[in-house]
Amino acid sequence: MTHSSAARPSVVLICHEGAPINQEGLARWLASFADLRGILLLRETGLQKRRRVQRELKRLGVLRFVDVVAMRLYYKLFLAQRDKAWTARELDRLRAAYPAIPSTTRVLVSDTPNRPAAAAFLRELAPDLVVARCKQIIKEEVFTIPRHGTLVFHPGVCPEYRNAHGCFWALARRDLHRVGMTLLRVDPGVDTGPIFLHGTYDFDEVAESHSIIQYRAVFENLDAIGAVLTSLCRGEHVEPVNTDGRESAVWGQPRLTTYLRWKWHARRSRHENRVPALS
Numbered sequence: 001m002t003h004s005s006a007a008r009p010s011v012v013l014i015c016h017e018g019a020p021i022n023q024e025g026l027a028r029w030l031a032s033f034a035d036l037r038g039i040l041l042l043r044e045t046g047l048q049k050r051r052r053v054q055r056e057l058k059r060l061g062v063l064r065f066v067d068v069v070a071m072r073l074y075y076k077l078f079l080a081q082r083d084k085a086w087t088a089r090e091l092d093r094l095r096a097a098y099p100a101i102p103s104t105t106r107v108l109v110s111d112t113p114n115r116p117a118a119a120a121f122l123r124e125l126a127p128d129l130v131v132a133r134c135k136q137i138i139k140e141e142v143f144t145i146p147r148h149g150t151l152v153f154h155p156g157v158c159p160e161y162r163n164a165h166g167c168f169w170a171l172a173r174r175d176l177h178r179v180g181m182t183l184l185r186v187d188p189g190v191d192t193g194p195i196f197l198h199g200t201y202d203f204d205e206v207a208e209s210h211s212i213i214q215y216r217a218v219f220e221n222l223d224a225i226g227a228v229l230t231s232l233c234r235g236e237h238v239e240p241v242n243t244d245g246r247e248s249a250v251w252g253q254p255r256l257t258t259y260l261r262w263k264w265h266a267r268r269s270r271h272e273n274r275v276p277a278l279s
Contacts, residue, residue, distance in 0.1 A: 009233030010035040012125055012146070014113055015133040017041040021087045021215065022133045024101065025094035030131065031105065032098045033226055034233070037125040038106040040118055042134055045111045056253065067255035074256050079209045086212050090219060114139045122146065128233040132186065135164070143186040148232050150186040153225065155214035157198055158182040159248035162191035167217060168210040169251040172262040179203060181217040183225055190250060194240040196228050197221075205266040210254060 011034045015022040023041065030036050057065045106125065110118045113136060122130065122145045130150040132138060143150035156166010157178040170179045180200030187193035199221030203213045218225075231238050 007234070008033065008035045009129060009230060010037050010125075010127045011229070011233070012036075012038040012040060012122060012127045012130045013133070014040045014042065014130060014138075014150075016135070017043045017109065019133075021091050021094075021219075025091045025219075026131075026133060027101050027105070028094055028098035029222055029226070031101055033230065036102060036105045037127050038108065038121065039101075040113060040121060041107060041109045042113065042136060043109050043111055048111060059252070064255065067257055068253045071254045071256040071259055074259070075209075075211075079211070083209055083211050087215070090215070094219075112136055113142055118142065119145065129229060131229070137190070138186055140188055148235070151196075151229065151232070152184055152186055152191070153218045154182040154184060154191050155217060156180075156182065156191075156251070157200075158184060158191050158195055159243050159246055161251055162248065163250040164252050165210065165214070165254055166251060167214040168254045168259075168262075171205055171210060171213070171266070172258045174265060176205075179205075179213065179217070181214075181221065183228060192248075195243060196232070196238050196240060197224060198241065199224060206263070206270055210259070210262075 011030055013022075013027055013030055013036065015026065017023065023039070027036060027039055056068065060068065106121075108118065108121045112118070113132075113134070119142050122142065127146045129148045130143070130146045132143075132150050132152045138150060154162075154166065156162070157170065157180050158166070160175070160178055161167070161170055166182075167179050170176070180198055182191070182195055183197035183199070184191065184195045185193040199217060201216055201220035203216065205213070208216070228238055
């Protein structure tokens with residue numbers, strides 16, 4: 001996707017520090033068709049991590065919280081290395097496909113996008129649009145700073161799979177036609193804003209982890225996402241997806257017992273649907 005310099009929209013990316021596939025890969029992609037004025041990197045503090053753990057324990061109770069912790073340990077031991085290799089290959093692909101981030105792109109590090117310094121950063125850059133690839137809730141006085149709002153690439157199909165790990169829960173519930181991503185505008189709710197795009201791809205639920213499926217649901221749809229972002233930045237009307245009558249639900253962190261059941265069902269489904277070879 002290429003545009004004349006006069007037509008290039010201006011954007012700021014918000015993402016977590018230490019995730020180069022977003023911090024560099026997604027930034028390169030944005031800069032290929034937009035004026036990437038800045039990157040707001042979020043660096044989580046120890047206090048934030050402790051509070052997040054406390055909230056999750058209170059929300060889930062002890063047994064389910066242990067299930068979440070077990071999933072994280074399982075992921076670290078058995079899945080993380082392969083997923084890290086995939087993200088490295090994907091970053092190499094993005095580096096080959098898109099030019100380097102411009103030297104004029106400014107960077108600010110903050111523990112939250114809601115700090116006065118972060119808000120001042122956005123006001124000074126005055127972007128047409130902010131793209132948020134982060135887990136933190138952004139306050140209204142911040143997400144309304146850009147002229148055309150703040151857009152999020154949500155890893156799940158909304159409104160059915162709001163909040164965290166939507167792809168995981170769709171897979172675990174065998175809701176396979178709702179495994180994908182949602183491009184939506186941030187509003188005061190949790191993934192409740194206007195939806196402009198749903199995207200998916202031909203995922204392999206046996207071979208791929210839930211994390212890779214969530215990444216690929218976004219990165220396999222960058223062309224379509226970019227077209228919508230450009231239209232919104234130009235002030236063109238993009239008709240939101242009609243979600244009237246659809247269920248809406250909020251989900252949370254993956255659990256090991258749920259993960260193991262999902263993979264069992266996925267392998268069983270593949271075996272049952274396998275077409276015998278012709279003799």
